[in-house]
Amino acid sequence: MRIAVTIDTEEDNWGDYANDSYGIENIKKIPTLQKLFDDFNVIPTYLVTYPVATNTESINILKGILQRGKCEIGMHCHPWSTPPYEEERNPYNSMLCNLPYDLQRKKMRVLHEAITQHFGVVATSFRAGRWGFGAGIAQILNQMGYKVDSSLLAFENWTDYGGPNCADVSPRAFIYGNQEGLQKNQQDQLLEIPATAGFAQRNFELCNRAWYLLGGKLMQKLHVRGILGRLRVLNKIWLSPETTSSADMMRLTNTMMRQDCQIINMFFHSTALKAGLSPFVKTKEEEVHFLYRIEEFLAFTQRAGIESIKLSDAPAYVQVERTVHSR
Numbered sequence: 001m002r003i004a005v006t007i008d009t010e011e012d013n014w015g016d017y018a019n020d021s022y023g024i025e026n027i028k029k030i031p032t033l034q035k036l037f038d039d040f041n042v043i044p045t046y047l048v049t050y051p052v053a054t055n056t057e058s059i060n061i062l063k064g065i066l067q068r069g070k071c072e073i074g075m076h077c078h079p080w081s082t083p084p085y086e087e088e089r090n091p092y093n094s095m096l097c098n099l100p101y102d103l104q105r106k107k108m109r110v111l112h113e114a115i116t117q118h119f120g121v122v123a124t125s126f127r128a129g130r131w132g133f134g135a136g137i138a139q140i141l142n143q144m145g146y147k148v149d150s151s152l153l154a155f156e157n158w159t160d161y162g163g164p165n166c167a168d169v170s171p172r173a174f175i176y177g178n179q180e181g182l183q184k185n186q187q188d189q190l191l192e193i194p195a196t197a198g199f200a201q202r203n204f205e206l207c208n209r210a211w212y213l214l215g216g217k218l219m220q221k222l223h224v225r226g227i228l229g230r231l232r233v234l235n236k237i238w239l240s241p242e243t244t245s246s247a248d249m250m251r252l253t254n255t256m257m258r259q260d261c262q263i264i265n266m267f268f269h270s271t272a273l274k275a276g277l278s279p280f281v282k283t284k285e286e287e288v289h290f291l292y293r294i295e296e297f298l299a300f301t302q303r304a305g306i307e308s309i310k311l312s313d314a315p316a317y318v319q320v321e322r323t324v325h326s327r
Helices: 025-039 056-067 101-119 135-143 204-213 217-221 224-230 246-258 284-303 311-316
Strands: 002-009 045-048 072-077 125-128 174-176 197-199 236-238 263-269
Touching: 002 025, 002 072, 002 125, 002 311, 025 056, 025 284, 045 056, 045 125, 045 311, 056 072, 056 101, 072 101, 072 311, 101 135, 197 204, 197 246, 217 224, 236 246, 246 263, 246 284
Parallel strands: 002 045, 002 263, 045 072, 072 125
Antiparallel strands: 197 236
């Protein structure tokens, strides 16, 4: 098994879809995070937004790490902070997949070119902001020569937020098909490495069906999911230190190792590095604990012999048995 560590490396303005100026205070915390990665021989993938890719200070911080060969720079498109601004800025349009196809393409190309210009690399890995992915984005990525997408969070349904339904997406890698105009040559096809989520219990498909059956209003009122979780009957886990303890991330990883999964994808936002900039880390104490969870988990992966890879290197390590059409 191998691990990709993917960080949405973004501006400070969490959930602010109407601002015209963006802070990057959280990016100043990245050198501390990178020291932790260096200690465990982890090569992270920093998926950067337009404000990060065009700010001199954030460019210098990330470019220094990149020039040492210690990270990858990929693309993370926040449509509300990426020109051109032709749409109304609101929560619905914050999902890239909800914009007209031509506007999706314009924004993605502007961000791609900014990364090339300021970091001197051609990005080939991508994640849509707010998980707002769709078939049109897959087609654009393929046309732009991207190798890997990581915009799907396994077993999650974002339709209540105007986004896609990924409730039936497992954490296993797959290749997008040519139904929506992707290249037919397999080596040119787009590989999906979902952000890892799953269950402590081994039968993910059965657990996932049970999870959504127990998601109705009555079941929520009775706190059935919580009760089953405390009984360790049904434990849904995101491989993210923002929401999950190091112990639970280890439990999920052990389960996936028993299932012979090829790659796990740990994910979080750079804003979690600085207290008060995200809903996940609100105090200085939580900021310290956040880094400690990452350290504990990486120590576990090192003991388990799980090798770190850049997200764009995933195609070399994944054997995909079938082609899946774009969602």
